[in-house]
Amino acid sequence: MPTWIVGLASGVQSALLLALAAFAGAKLAGKVGLRAPALAELASGRAPWAALRPQCLPGLVGGVFAGVLLWGLIATAPQAAAPIHGATMPLAVRLLYGGVTEEVLVRWGLMSLLVWALWRVLRRDARGDTGTPGAGLVWIAIALSAVVFGLAHLPAAAGLAGPLAWPVVLHLTAANAAFGVIAGFLFWRYGLEAAIIAHLVAHLTLAAIVGR
Template sequence: MIAVAWLAVPEILAGKVLPLPMWVVSVASGMQSAMLLALAAYAGARLAPGVGLQAPALAALAGSRPAWSMLRAQWLPGIVGGLLGAALLWSITRLAADAAGALQGVTLPPVVRFLYGGITEEVLVRWGLMSAMAWALWRAAARQGRATPPAWIFWVAIAGSALLFGVGHLPAAFALAGAPSAGLVAYIVGANAAFGLVAGYLFWRHGLEAAMIAHLLTHAVLLAVQP
């Protein structure tokens, strides 16, 4: 959140007329985002274990146990997911070149993309939001005497959180690109939701760290291909 407030907010709002000094806007934005992050972290810690969603390596660290064995099992699915995510985003950008052109030349510092995209967004969207959606759906389904939720609940939570993940990118995209268009909205939501499906599946099947690895690798590949 510090990286976003310090580096990303001034980049996004550069040239805009602001009612307050940039440093005040940056601090306020960072505090607001930090509160949302804390809420998501708390929601995930309370709700994820109850529906069988895990962050095994982080849980091992929190319990003062060795985390490497837990993390080692997530490297391969994370790498596969990262390569798939990068291929999806690159392909969608090529197919929607006209819409994506509105963001041509707009970049955020790599440290922001890695820290916020790779870590913070996964805590917000997968650990917090997706866990809460799965828990709420299972409660609404009255659990039907099962110890764990059925697969359809996770698929709905994956799809719902992926869609909201895509929508969540719109404010920053509009600030960077100026006047929005229907094509830009479809591109931003569709591209990010496509990756959200990959990350959500990894979280469900392998753990939060696998989704983080995939997210980090996706940004690394895209930076290498399209610096």
């Protein structure tokens, strides 16, 4: 099959998944207390800066912490990290796809869906739609979406580095899942934009430390 057809099919698939995640988040996030304050202001025709400002510091702190954490995981398991570390995508791709697209897919779409679904199934009073999910339920959704986030990096990693040994699989999944917990917490407590900022800053921090 020609390469351009494979690329086109992959792009269409990614676009459909992104559209589905955006739709799921728009329909479900508000019902369970999750939000994207700056984007909501922008969609309403208002300036987003007032809603974005409170998210900048948490996103910055979370991103720097996550970048240092990821560097620490690489440093403590250099052999497991070597195949991936030597075949990373360009920084611009990591920032745009990782920082924005992955947050829409995993946090805005998947995590919102998980919180809503768990709330519908596990809440004690199933007769009404009032109230919001408790912290324990949200943490379950954060953990589940973080694991999915970690596993979702495996196909792309295999495409870059070839077949992955089990230590590499475990390292890659755990490292990305660790960041997924940080981003999920920021999304829950501050908003989607805080998770996006943290994702961008984490990539920048890691790039500054390792030099790529």
